[in-house]
Amino acid sequence: MEKLFELSHQNPALFVDILESIKDAIFISDHEGTTLWLNSASEAMCGVPKNKITGRNVRDLEKEGLFKPSVLRMALEEGKNVSTVQTVGEGRKYIATGHLVKNKEGKVIAAVAHLRDITDAVKNTSKLQEIEELLEKYSAQIRKLTSTKTNINGVENVKLGGKSNSRILAKKIIEKIAAVDTTALIVGETGTGKSLAAEKIHLLSKRRNGPFVQINCASLPESLLESELFGYEKGSFTGATSKGKTGLIKAAEAGTLFLDEIGEVPLHLQTKILHFLQSKTYMPIGAREPRNADVRIIAATNRDLEQMVEEGTFRSDLFYRLNILTVKIPSLRESRDDIEDLATYFLNMFNEKYNKNKRFSNEVLKKLIQYSWPGNIRELENLIERLVILSEDEFIEEKDLPQKMVEQHMSSNSPYISDRGTMTEILEEMEKKMIIDALEKENSTRKAAKFLGVSQSLLMRRIKKYNIQLVVEESKTFVK
Ligand SMILES: Nc1ncnc2c1ncn2[C@@H]1O[C@H](COP(=O)(O)OP(=O)(O)OP(=O)(O)O)[C@@H](O)[C@H]1O
Ligand SMILES: [Mg+2]
Incomplete structure (x- = not known):
């Protein structure tokens, strides 16, 4: 401190130099609000030369619209330090604080305003709000697309056809699973009837009068999936504006929640799902207290979960928890x-x-x-x-x-002996056919590549090579 005073002695303009060196705006008035001094940052902010401002009262400057509101006027009127958001000049936003400077007797002798530009920060916040609103809209759409409550139909409308031994066995297991109230897992290739089986289990179970809510875990990115499942509290994301949302777990209260394609759930969320299965409690995002839920979980997958456990992409404890009651729906082959x-x-x-x-x-x-x-x-x-x-x-x-x-x-x-061409020709023909089949089945190049066990880029090269014409309609890909 002493050293500072010594320096200021040597250079009487020291404090002015210090105030000039900072990028934030500093604006000083006397106890009546008459402008004594402002730094260059403040001058640039107002867009008016210093000499046109000094000597003038902040109330007049406020009336002329130089800044809105005047934080110094507010501080002087209220007799205390005040913070506010001030709009200056062309509409840039500043967080402004008015400090009162008092003498030893406690009498106000001056007031200092300190302003920091927050225009970009405000923009980012409103962008976040926009994004959140968009997310809200998408989420509603996604709910419409991926989750349905289907106990309007009644059990007689969900018929499981098929008389083969393996299907009859599967139907018997479905009935047994419906008779108890524990977590169940349905496995089987795509299109074998897993979703239908889940609905049947619900409709045969004692929860039949409760909701049947389903979500396709593959259809959402991790963060959205988490908020869809668990919901979030008011104000969890961008502050007070976000409204909060009920999760699907809550929506399925007293009913069944069908987690389709559970194999696609990322590890971090698997932990949360496991926690829910074990404790029947969950934490909405941003919540302080866990919530209870009376919900039965039925999961389904066409992936080999055991292999995923070995590869480390599926939690073994979740797998064991899910695999207590399992029904395998046979493929048509x-x-x-x-x-x-x-x-x-x-x-x-x-x-x-x-x-x-x-x-x-x-x-x-x-x-x-x-x-x-x-x-x-x-x-x-x-x-x-x-x-x-x-x-x-x-x-x-x-x-x-x-x-x-x-x-x-x-x-x-006769796969080997053929008069239909050379080996290369036949192999190419088979390759083309497999690709077309996969595309027709999956209606997506990404999924078709996965189905065929090749990379998407390889699939795209082959599609080009064989001149397979694709059309995309409503985000589904079809072979022309
Ligand atoms: N046993 C069955 N009897 C009559 N129709 C069935 C039967 N199983 C499935 N289906 C019908 O076949 C279609 C596919 O069934 P579903 O959607 O349940 O299969 P999935 O295994 O869930 O498929 P994915 O793995 O793609 O989700 C549906 O239209 C369903 O109604
Ligand atoms: Mg399904």
Whole structure:
């Protein structure tokens, strides 16, 4: 301190130099609000030369709109230090503090305003608010798309067709799972009927009058998935403005929460889900107290969770917790006896829906039974709907089937000896066919690549090589 006074003795303008050297605006008035001095930062901020401001009262400057409001006027009127957001000149925003300077007797002798530019910070906050509003909108959309409450239907409307031994066994297990009230896991390839099975379990269970809420865990990025599941408290993100949101766990109270594609949940969230399964309590984001929930979890996956545990991408403790009651829904390849039954089931269904009376020719039935059905029941259902709509005659004939199903038999009969070309040609033809099949099944190049076990970039190169024409509609990719 003494050294400072010594320096100021040597240089009487020292304190002015110090005030000039800082980037924040400093504005000094006497006890009545008459401007005594302002630093250059302050001058630049006001956009008016210093000499036009000094000597003038802050109240007049405020009236002229140089700044709104005048923090010095406020401090002097209120007799205490005051902070506010001040708009200066062209609308830049400043956080302004008015300090009162008092003498030994406590009498106000001057007032100092200190202003810091917060325009960018304010912009960022309002951007955050915009983003949050957008997120809110997306989240509502996502909820519409990924989660449905389906206990309007009643159990009789959820029919599980198929008479093969493996499917009958699966149906028996589903009934047993429905009779108890613990976490259950449904595994099976894509399109085998896992979602339908989850709904059936709910509708057969004692929770049937409660909500059935489902969410596809693969459809959301981690942070959104977390807030969808657990919800968040008011003010968790950008301060007081965020409204807070009920999570799906709460929405499923007294009912069932179906976590589809559980294999896609990131590790960090797996921990939280495990915690919920163990304690039946959860913490909404930003909450201080845990919440209780009476919700049954049913999870489903087409991934090999055991292998994921080995690879370290799925928590073993969560796997064991989920794997207590497990039902495996067979693929159509594993339950070929189901094909005719299900095909007839869908044929009747779509005949009724489209007011038609189509029937399968024997040849067509044979082909359906021989086909490999990578997309399982969904693929069968979609194909039959298409056949009912598009076939011309009463009998659905072989010519109505997609090329891949007609060719399949030929190539599977003699995969090595063929008069259809050289080995490279045949392999390329098979590769092209597999790619088209995968794309038709998955309607996404990313998913098709995953299904085929190749990288997306390799798949894209092959799509180009084979000149496979794609069209994208409603964010789904179709083969032209
Ligand atoms: N046993 C069945 N009887 C009649 N229809 C079925 C049966 N199983 C599935 N389906 C129908 O097949 C289609 C696909 O079923 P679902 O969506 O349940 O499969 P998934 O295994 O959940 O598929 P993904 O892995 O893609 O989520 C649905 O339209 C469903 O109604
Ligand atoms: Mg599903």
